[in-house]
Amino acid sequence: MNSGPDTDAARGEPGPALDEPSDELVVDVFARHCSSRAALEDVGSKWGILAMLALGEGSYRFNALRRRVEGVSEKMLSRTLQILERDGLLVREVISTIPARVEYSLTPLGERVAAQLRVLADLFEASAADISRARADFDTSRRA
Amino acid sequence: MNSGPDTDAARGEPGPALDEPSDELVVDVFARHCSSRAALEDVGSKWGILAMLALGEGSYRFNALRRRVEGVSEKMLSRTLQILERDGLLVREVISTIPARVEYSLTPLGERVAAQLRVLADLFEASAADISRARADFDTSRRA
DNA sequence: CGGAATCCAGAAGGATACTG
């Protein structure tokens, strides 16, 4: 599948520096230091997917979003939203009323990502029964 | 954006039992005890996405897959593959040669999931530059 | 209301060694 020998040098990196994030922009999700891989991990994180899916339905205020995403704590929702904002997937708008309100909504890029996640989520929801059965089968056949 | 008041009762759940995994199959990724949400987390995990993407390219043997997914340890790849197999997304086939070989390939469901992940990955790869810039902007404006 | 700060248990994850 992948050509070349097993050595580390087969990756094509000239220098010995494996951990320094080079200046050139690598665009390959399989590469360690690729912003697309990092963003993929941010979105794919435990709460990232659900936050994006929820915002795909429209704008939400913090606590409304917290209720929509069942089980998320304030801290994790807050952290997740910051990360997604940093990646340019959503925008945080402070509405200076008293008490203050904060609206979260997707950017154009975020909308496109959320749309794809929706397709993925639909796929899983449609297969929920299959997955449950596969798990049950796996667990029983393994106990034997 | 979401109708209804802000109370917790707005979720429509009748009983107080929020943590007992009921017998009936819930099909809503936002619900805590939904197998589709769980599977979504399995796939979305750090190595799950990359493993699925790689296998979307075709079958891989363990170490070939390990080389394809840059940075994964033996332990985590092994664990990830077990989880994905349990969800019915891939199959593990032992070829009894000496030394033994093990081929991993996607199930029909896995193929469909991988195809969607590919679309998502392409989206991120195409936006890698935007994301990098968004991050840089966010980080600098935050330091000020 | 919308967080940030702190504490803490448990899970994730890496390195290494060993097995079939």
Added chain:
DNA sequence: CAGTATCCTTCTGGATTCCG
């Protein structure tokens, strides 16, 4: 080759408290 086992470190994530 394809893992498993062990140890150890880091990170995740929940509960709680406090602030503007």
